[in-house]
Amino acid sequence: MSPSDTEPDRPQRRALKVLLAAPRGFCAGVDRAIQIVELALAKFGAPVYVRHEIVHNRYVVESLKAKGAVFVEELDEIPDTTQPVIFSAHGVPKSVPRAAKSRNMFAIDATCPLVFKVHTEATRHFAEGRKILLIGHAGHPEVEGTTGQLPPGAVTLIESAAHAEAIAPDDVSQLAYVTQTTLSVDDTAEIVAILKRRFPNIVGPHKEDICYATTNRQAAVKAIAGKVDLTIVVGAPNSSNSLRLVEVAERSGCPKAILIQRAAEIPWDLLDSAGAVGVTAGASAPETLVDEVLDALAQRFEITVEQVTTANERIAFNVPRELREPAEA
Missing domain, CATH: 3.40.1010.20 (4-hydroxy-3-methylbut-2-enyl diphosphate reductase, catalytic domain)
Structure with a gap:
């Protein structure tokens, strides 16, 4: 008797095509902001204080907390300290660096260029x-x-x-x-x-203010939206660019688009009749969370993954000088 005669029949997993949008995930400004926190921790030790979430992603924030970053909403939550105080990638009103200076804080600005x-x-x-x-x-x-x-x-x-x-x-x-x-x-x-x-005389920017990463990620979603039954956007609910990706997918011909933070949030019932799914990530979502979603899909379906690339990004921003200089002996 062959082994196959004694083994119970295994349910055959249904095929599912996954179109993976590119570019997706981290942009240069987000990457720079996270580097700033990590370099400050490496150079000056913990704690490093960060005003507001450095980027809008809970996974990133929790990872940095585990390394010694302390997140606050306002400067008055920070005790008197000589440790670095970092401003988030989103930028801050002028009153914030002014208040930091009045307290002689060692402020580092991670505002996206x-x-x-x-x-x-x-x-x-x-x-x-x-x-x-x-x-x-x-x-x-x-x-x-x-x-x-x-x-x-x-x-x-x-x-x-x-x-x-x-x-x-x-x-x-x-x-x-x-x-x-x-x-x-x-x-x-x-x-x-x-x-x-x-207002015909209104003056606009010399170059559009919407950043290259937002533009590129929306273009990539448009390229796959009409070819899939569901688009999964990995990102945070307070991430503007991630929310826009959901809207863009649905406006571009996708029957349904959803925003999730982690694979555990996938609403599996929406995939019951799906033959193709699109996956992308907002500019503050790390690639590891995309991999997590792909792994979860692979556990339930026989997936084939096709990356659809609409642009190649090679932009990088320098970190502030005080983090590039070696620490004093």
């Missing part, structure tokens, strides 16, 4: 006498950081096309717009078109 570019643009427009319209989402730390570069009332937030149609500035001859870096490319283009139609 592309967010800093928006700060510089807004400051320049204000210095040239313009009223600034900021396209973005209320309450997002990046919006708070950009607004906080200037005096109260200097910036007006535009959150939607309807808002852009309704706004009535006092002086339409002196207007400029800047944008949050993690918005929907299509939504932002619609809002900008409205502003330009209503």
